Amino acid sequence: MHPCGTSRQVSNKLFYWSKLQAVNGTFARHVCEGSRAIQTLCACPITMPYNKDLAYIHDAGFTESARQAADTVLKLLREKKIKSGLVVDLGCGSGVLADRLTREGFDVLGVDISEAMLKLARKRAPKAKFKRGSLFRTRLSKSVAVTAIGECVNYLFDPGGTALLANFFRRVYRALLPGGVFVFDIVEPGSTPKPSILHCEGKDKAKDWAVLVSKEEDARRRVLTRRMTIFRKVGRLYRRSQEMHRQRLYPPAQVARKLKTAGFNVSRLPGYGKEPFAPGRSGFAAWKP
């Protein structure tokens, strides 16, 4: 289901048809996933996930956990004496993990749903390969590790729910070589007990971005909605855009159970690198025996 509405099947291509929504009386047109050829019929105030400006902001201000995760992934692989081979980085974002792993001698395939993120990733990690697609649907090659860092499995940019997750775990398991590891993290129910509004801005010299984020958790449906108003400086002015992201929240015990059912040996991670997970976040290292 599209973050903003219902889904429909047209011409054998899945595309998402938004409910007509107006924000400030204006409609923005956008092209939805899987429907490049079908110019949008949506009239919706949100853009594709991680459009150009949010991808830029993610890269400028929110890649520390990918840096820390690189230490964890390398440590886990070294413990098993794995020094080379393919790592598939799902939801690779702007390529921070891919860059580090290729520098350490691994082959990396990064997969992301956002073309803007992939553009940044290709620049940062020229030795890695990248492809656009959904992590839940992309074909997974035989690999020594699969990673999904930064709550990637929670996002509801794809239709489906917990059944999709169980199926996804089975596919990751099949793709891993014996002794391989799947490293990822999740957001849990209760991570946002009360609706909240955050303001983040660039702290570097450029100070060329700011984001207002409102977060609201639907406890009954276990869905977190983040609405973002994004400002990015272009010339002397700030360009304004909006995105809405929805995430399904998974209890960690349920995730561990699904991993075990898929065949994994599961350990919970305390954090990535030197950074413990914030309350409401959990991480896993799931090993294929």
Ligand SMILES: C[S@@+](CC[C@H](N)C(=O)[O-])C[C@H]1O[C@@H](n2cnc3c(N)ncnc32)[C@H](O)[C@@H]1O
């Ligand atoms: C919070 S960012 C994390 C990016 C990167 N892993 C990092 O840690 O810097 C989440 C990423 O997941 C991607 N993503 C979310 N759902 C996805 C899906 N179903 N398939 C592929 N990528 C997805 C987004 O486009 C975004 O790049």
